Amino acid sequence: MAAAANSNSDNLTLDKVREALIRQEDTIIFRLIQRANFPVNSPTYDEKFASFSGSLLQFVVKETEALQSKVGRYENPEEQPFSPENLPPSLVPPQANPPVLHPAAASININEKIWDFYFNRLLPLFAVPGDDGNYASTASSDLDCLQAISRRIHYGYYVAEVKFKDAPQDYEPAIRAQDREGLMKLLTFEAVEEMVKKRVEKKAAVFGQDVCLVDNGNGKCKVDPSVVSRLYGEWIMPLTKLVQVEYLLRRLD
Numbered sequence: 001m002a003a004a005a006n007s008n009s010d011n012l013t014l015d016k017v018r019e020a021l022i023r024q025e026d027t028i029i030f031r032l033i034q035r036a037n038f039p040v041n042s043p044t045y046d047e048k049f050a051s052f053s054g055s056l057l058q059f060v061v062k063e064t065e066a067l068q069s070k071v072g073r074y075e076n077p078e079e080q081p082f083s084p085e086n087l088p089p090s091l092v093p094p095q096a097n098p099p100v101l102h103p104a105a106a107s108i109n110i111n112e113k114i115w116d117f118y119f120n121r122l123l124p125l126f127a128v129p130g131d132d133g134n135y136a137s138t139a140s141s142d143l144d145c146l147q148a149i150s151r152r153i154h155y156g157y158y159v160a161e162v163k164f165k166d167a168p169q170d171y172e173p174a175i176r177a178q179d180r181e182g183l184m185k186l187l188t189f190e191a192v193e194e195m196v197k198k199r200v201e202k203k204a205a206v207f208g209q210d211v212c213l214v215d216n217g218n219g220k221c222k223v224d225p226s227v228v229s230r231l232y233g234e235w236i237m238p239l240t241k242l243v244q245v246e247y248l249l250r251r252l253d
């Protein structure tokens with residue numbers, strides 16, 4: 001599960017980290033396509049599930065994350081749980097690799113923000129209204145999307161670490177001054193962001209095609225490519241940068 005970029009600090013270059021982010025685009029887009037197979041299915045979210053205190057979705061998240069925690073998922077810094085309260089400990093022996101990140105990474109979890117935009121803003125843009133009764137599949141598919149998006153956003157730790165290591169003389173004064181705006185300026189590359197938005201839009205157009213042996217001229221995509229570009233421009237990239245800033249603010253502690 002660990003990406004090449006986090007196995008050894010010598011491997012950590014900005015190019016490698018960016019490559020990892022590019023590969024994660026594919027995962028995110030395929031998971032959105034998967035979720036778009038189901039309509040909104042609102043009982044997944046609204047109803048109290050059996051004797052559980054929350055919705056079916058919350059139950060699936062809590063139980064799935066508990067199992068994944070036991071098999072070591074959250075030993076990976078970029079994997080952050082959505083339901084962190086009372087997670088069972090990992091049964092897997094800790095990795096021998098020396099840590100690449102500052103320990104501050106462990107205290108930065110912005111999954112509440114991710115949960116909020118995913119359900120309140122994004123989902124209505126790509127899931128059609130309706131109810132087909134597939135609530136369990138809908139909930140696991142939502143969790144798949146959330147986990148892929150969260151991993152991508154919390155990968156900001158590595159982006160920040162590599163940017164800091166490449167130019168400590170630029171970052172240290174802003175960190176000492178706890179200057180959020182200054183840090184945000186230092187780590188932002190607008191040309192890269194424009195390229196990312198264009199690339200994910202194109203990927204969504206390619207991955208979301210119906211593949212037919214005879215071209216039926218149906219150009220409809222399974223997920224609207226402009227929604228994917230918006231997902232990156234409005235939420236994923238700004239939140240990746242927020243993770244970077246939060247990490248850098250604590251980088252010299």
Ligand SMILES: C=C(O[C@@H]1C=C(C(=O)O)C=C[C@H]1O)C(=O)O
Nearest residue numbers: 159187188189192193196237240
């Ligand atoms: C991730 C990076 O940092 C920032 C965030 C980006 C993103 O989330 O894709 C892209 C460019 C930068 O403004 C990067 O420089 O690659």
